[in-house]
Amino acid sequence: MRMLMAIMAVAALVALASRDTAGAADKDAPKYSIEDVMEKAHDKDDGLLKKIIDGKGTKKEKEDLLAMYVALAKAKPPQGPEKSWKEKTGVMVVAAKDVVADKKDATAKLKTAVDCKGCHAVHKP
Numbered sequence: 843m844r845m846l847m848a849i850m851a852v853a854a855l856v857a858l859a860s861r862d863t864a865g866a867a868d869k870d871a872p873k874y875s876i877e878d879v880m881e882k883a884h885d886k887d888d889g890l891l892k893k894i895i896d897g898k899g900t901k902k903e904k905e906d907l908l909a910m911y912v913a914l915a916k917a918k919p920p921q922g923p924e925k926s927w928k929e930k931t932g933v934m935v936v937a938a939k940d941v942v943a944d945k946k947d948a949t950a951k952l953k954t955a956v957d958c959k960g961c962h963a964v965h966k967p
Contacts, residue, residue: 883907884958891956896953904938907941908939911935926962927965933955
């Protein structure tokens, strides 16, 4: 009987530990996937990027775009070198931060930083 109780106690501890580990992994997971960013930010007709570049983005939308680019920078590239991915997405994050901070010429820099063709040529499968 004691052996059975000891086994059950160990099993319960293992279950709790694995649940805590899964929760930690969820906290570290990016809020947006690459697909989310492409769909929500880079849609040609009504994406956040176009709205912000056109001067129609709200402060919240600018912050959302920054959050998307931060998640994009944390994501693993579908193909191509990770160094290239970090460079390309890093420039986007910096430009989006400047837009959120309302720095001079930030919108023009953001437009230049987002090089869809250049990124897709290297990283899109």
